[in-house]
Amino acid sequence: MNKVPLTVTGAKKLREELDELKSVVRPRIIKAIAEAREHGDLKENAEYHAAREQQSFAEGRIAEIEGKLSNAQIIDVTKLDANGKVVFGATVEIEELESGETVTYQIVGEDEADIKAGRISVGSPIARALIGKEAEDVVIVKAPGGDIEYEILSIQYI
Known part of the structure; x- marks a missing residue:
């Protein structure tokens, strides 16, 4: 089975949820x-x-989290030697060239993605366009409404 990339923070949140389900929710349901x-x-x-x-829902969620953690490749972006390139886990500030609007995204695994919190999936069109690029590069994102050009303003590994 393929390993699924997961940030250190994402793995920590899954472990916390698993602990909560096993130590609090499961005993409450049994009672x-x-x-x-x-x-x-x-x-x-x-x-x-x-x-x-x-009980059925909780046990299903426990099995799901355990499966995700067992197949996870936990990546600590602070320990990567990325040489200034956009990699999994990096936080990237980009500017849409047409509108001048800037946004900041962290590239995370599919299970961690939350666009409102600024976390996009590594499989998303924007992330795929950004991976491997450097600051000041211009990338073209193929969106359903047409191509969108972004300039990478900064890359952080936090």
Whole structure:
């Protein structure tokens, strides 16, 4: 199976969620199931069925996170020798040449991407255009509405 790139921060967040699910959520659900069983007939016990549904969701999420972490290639961008090039995990400030609008993005794994927080997937058109380029390079991003030109203003490895 292919390794999936993940930043150190992304891996930490997944581990925290996994810990929360195993140490807080799972015991709470088990307690809720036990309490619902005490009420008697399980066929018509809505509390029991709701608790079982929560358990199914939580166990599914635990398995999903464990799978992601086991297939993750955790990349610490602060330890990379990128030679001033845009690489996975880099934070890049770019300017759209036509409008003059500047934006800053960190290039992250698919599971970490959050455009509102300024994190874009390494597989996105913008990230693919930026990878391997240097500050002051002009890149052309093939977007559905046409080609967009950006200039790389700065690259940070934080």
